[in-house]
Amino acid sequence: xxxxxxxxxxxxxxxxxxxxxxxxxxxxxxxxxxxxxxxxxxxxxxxxxxxxxxxxxxxxxxxxxxxxxxxxxxxxxxxxxxxxxxxxxxxxxxxxxxxxxxxxxxxxxxxxxxxxxxxxxxxxxxxxxxxxxxxxxxxxxxxxxxxxxxxxxxxxxxxxxxxxxxxxxxxxxxxxxxxxxxxxxxxxxxxxxxxxxxxxxxxxxxxxxxxxxxxxxxxxxxxxxxxxxxxxxxxxxxxxxxxxxxxxxxxxxxxxxxxxxxxxxxxxxxxxxxxxxxxxxxxxxxxxxxxxxxxxxxxxxxxxxxxxxxxxxxxxxxxxxxxxxxxxxxxxxxxxxxxxxxxxxxxxxxxxxxxxxxxxxxxxxxxxxxxxxxxxxxxxxxxxxxxxxxxxxxxxxxxxx
Amino acid sequence: xxxxxxxxxxxxxxxxxxxxxxxxxxxxxxxxxxxxxxxxxxxxxxxxxxxxxxxxxxxxxxxxxxxxxxxxxxxxxxxxxxxxxxxxxxxxxxxxxxxxxxxxxxxxxxxxxxxxxxxxxxxxxxxxxxxxxxxxxxxxxxxxxxxxxxxxxxxxxxxxxxxxxxxxxxxx
Amino acid sequence: xxxxxxxxxxxxxxxxxxxxxxxxxxxxxxxxxxxxxxxxxxxxxxxxxxxxxxxxxxxxxxxxxxxxxxxxxxxxxxxxxxxxxxxxxxxxxxxxxxxxxxxxxxxxxxxxxxxxxxxxxxxx
Numbered sequence: 240x241x242x243x244x245x246x247x248x249x250x251x252x253x254x255x256x257x258x259x260x261x262x263x264x265x266x267x268x269x270x271x272x273x274x275x276x277x278x279x280x281x282x283x284x285x286x287x288x289x290x291x292x293x294x295x296x297x298x299x300x301x302x303x304x305x306x307x308x309x310x311x312x313x314x315x316x317x318x319x320x321x322x323x324x325x326x327x328x329x330x331x332x333x334x335x336x337x338x339x340x341x342x343x344x345x346x347x348x349x350x351x352x353x354x355x356x357x358x359x360x361x362x363x364x365x366x367x368x369x370x371x372x373x374x375x376x377x378x379x380x381x382x383x384x385x386x387x388x389x390x391x392x393x394x395x396x397x398x399x400x401x402x403x404x405x406x407x408x409x410x411x412x413x414x415x416x417x418x419x420x421x422x423x424x425x426x427x428x429x430x431x432x433x434x435x436x437x438x439x440x441x442x443x444x445x446x447x448x449x450x451x452x453x454x455x456x457x458x459x460x461x462x463x464x465x466x467x468x469x470x471x472x473x474x475x476x477x478x479x480x481x482x483x484x485x486x487x488x489x490x491x492x493x494x495x496x497x498x499x500x501x502x503x504x505x506x507x508x509x510x511x512x513x514x515x516x517x518x519x520x521x522x523x524x525x526x527x528x529x530x531x532x533x534x535x536x537x538x539x540x541x542x543x544x545x546x547x548x549x550x551x552x553x554x555x556x557x558x559x560x561x562x563x564x565x566x567x568x569x570x571x572x573x574x575x576x577x578x579x580x581x582x583x584x585x586x587x588x589x590x591x592x593x594x595x596x597x598x599x600x601x602x603x604x605x606x607x608x609x610x611x612x613x614x615x616x617x618x619x620x621x622x623x624x625x626x627x628x629x630x631x632x633x634x635x636x637x638x639x640x
Numbered sequence: 641x642x643x644x645x646x647x648x649x650x651x652x653x654x655x656x657x658x659x660x661x662x663x664x665x666x667x668x669x670x671x672x673x674x675x676x677x678x679x680x681x682x683x684x685x686x687x688x689x690x691x692x693x694x695x696x697x698x699x700x701x702x703x704x705x706x707x708x709x710x711x712x713x714x715x716x717x718x719x720x721x722x723x724x725x726x727x728x729x730x731x732x733x734x735x736x737x738x739x740x741x742x743x744x745x746x747x748x749x750x751x752x753x754x755x756x757x758x759x760x761x762x763x764x765x766x767x768x769x770x771x772x773x774x775x776x777x778x779x780x781x782x783x784x785x786x787x788x789x790x791x792x793x794x795x796x797x798x799x800x801x802x803x804x805x806x807x808x809x810x811x812x
Numbered sequence: 813x814x815x816x817x818x819x820x821x822x823x824x825x826x827x828x829x830x831x832x833x834x835x836x837x838x839x840x841x842x843x844x845x846x847x848x849x850x851x852x853x854x855x856x857x858x859x860x861x862x863x864x865x866x867x868x869x870x871x872x873x874x875x876x877x878x879x880x881x882x883x884x885x886x887x888x889x890x891x892x893x894x895x896x897x898x899x900x901x902x903x904x905x906x907x908x909x910x911x912x913x914x915x916x917x918x919x920x921x922x923x924x925x926x927x928x929x930x931x932x933x934x935x936x
């Protein structure tokens with residue numbers, strides 16, 4: 240096998256360095272904007288002293304973290320304790336590899352156009368699911384190695400939550416895959432085209448909501464941040480961590496948010512396409528490439544804003560509510576979405592996408608109504624037997640007996 | 641053999657797999673062993689990629705690393721009191737285990753020797769058809785249709801078993 | 813095909829290096845003033861009681877079990893979903909592929925309902 244040094248080694252490395260640094264800067268920007276947007280939403284200022292508008296605050300934080308005492312408590316399992324933050328950070332960083340962040344640029348003299356994507360592999364979306372599932376280990380191993388009750392409880396809660404919502408994540412995309420006939424994220428984005436009414440979030444609206452919800456749960460964000468519910472568990476699985484090790488847990492969480500938003504944009508919101516801007520400067524020109532990248536960047540940014548917005552809007556779930564929501568609402572809704580999409584695609588002859596879009600929403604409403612009815616029946620029969628409903632939330636805490 | 645970047649990465653994955661597999665059986669702390677098993681399973685997924693079985697590689701990570709090993713890890717963490725295991729092995733067991741291992745090795749070697757594709761599999765950089773589509777077409781043909789539906793029955797049995805275990809817990 | 817994966821290996825190396833550099837830098841740069849209290853278990857300032865690694869509810873194990881079962885189901889759905897459209901284009905095979913999957917999902921749905929009624933999905 241001949242390796243073309245320039246095209247297959249040098250250019251990928253340039254792309255990797257660019258995207259990885261963008262990701263790290265993105266984390267910093269997210270930390271800054273989270274604190275400023277929170278301040279704005281709560282009618283206070285937020286950090287505004289370091290640099291203009293407090294923009295240099297994340298850098299100051301980073302330097303501070305580096306110079307903090309790197310404490311390794313006596314009771315921890317040392318090798319796993321040190322490895323755990325890296326176990327969370329590395330998967331978070333690798334997932335970005337298969338996300339297409341723009342169209343392609345043709346440069347004269349090169350054999351192939353340069354794809355604005357680190358690696359366009361056939362099984363793109365499966366790669367993301369696989370690497371995401373590795374993230375559980377950072378949490379479990381970190382929690383166990385800390386040998387702290389809060390950590391262990393937080394880690395257990397978090398890992399059970401992560402694997403439960405991973406199912407929803409996996410099921411919600413199947414409808415999308417059926418209509419795009421490919422697992423490659425680039426193909427999925429190209430299939431959707433430039434017009435918003437052809438994007439997947441309208442065709443698979445319930446699946447889109449389920450996927451987004453599951454992503455919030457995967458990243459341990461409010462309203463699903465039970466793993467680090469401050470009032471109950473101090474800081475959850477990273478209670479015993481300090482200095483840069485603690486910061487790495489945080490960075491991994493923010494990277495997961497950024498990559499998750501990018502994946503949602505690619506799968507459901509048309510990727511780098513936007514109508515009117517699809518062929519500015521001609522197919523494959525540098526200008527068109529840059530514009531496509533800018534569109535992708537803005538879409539991801541808007542979605543990241545939603546993350547912060549939701550955080551200050553919704554209160555935290557209770558743990559039993561969280562598990563019930565995942566297993567009893569999201570799972571049936573996504574399964575129904577697959578069945579409805581398949582049936583309508585075969586049965587309907589014209590305007591397939593329109594009918595699938597309508598059918599999915601109607602079916603999701605019916606399923607939610609049935610499940611809610613069943614839950615109400617369950618609760619009625621249970622409250623007749625159990626006279627103290629207030630005991631329910633405490634059971635979650637009693638998990639470690 | 642030519643020593644290229646590809647062989648370098650291949651040996652990296654192979655070394656990772658074998659070293660961590662050895663660690664699984666030699667390390668005393670069972671949580672460390674479970675962690676090493678994760679590295680082994682991940683390494684095997686990497687080797688699948690080298691065999692051009694990309695779907696299998698992703699599935700390996702999703703099911704084994706993301707699911708089954710989490711279950712093992714939960715189980716291991718539940719047996720909290722006895723982390724450091726010192727297992728005394730009888731001579732008879734050692735012989736039996738050695739015999740079975742040797743038989744398995746012979747079986748694997750025969751499979752390797754008799755796989756025709758193996759001998760002339762060269763990666764000349766050409767694009768093969770994506771494996772996911774090929775697997776999809778296979779499970780929809782008459783050949784693997786029945787096994788495919790039987791799998792769902794098998795999963796149903798497992799599901800009922802899991803539900804029954806939980807039922808016991810609720811009653812206690 | 814293999815060449816497509818090469819950048820991922822590069823990115824993996826980069827990510828590992830990034831984590832390693834950060835972890836070792838903070839180890840080198842930070843002060844080292846350990847005290848007995850600082851190195852003990854954090855339990856909100858109270859003297860730690862017992863070992864943290866105790867037995868926990870079997871529910872977590874059960875969730876992991878259910879997860880594996882449904883995860884395998886999902887994995888079987890991917891190859892089906894990818895070829896769905898090509899099969900659906902022909903009149904006969906479209907219905908066939910649909911019914912095949914409905915049977916597959918239907919059998920599992922039975923198990924799902926059973927697990928629900930038995931209380932396997934209820935977290936209380």
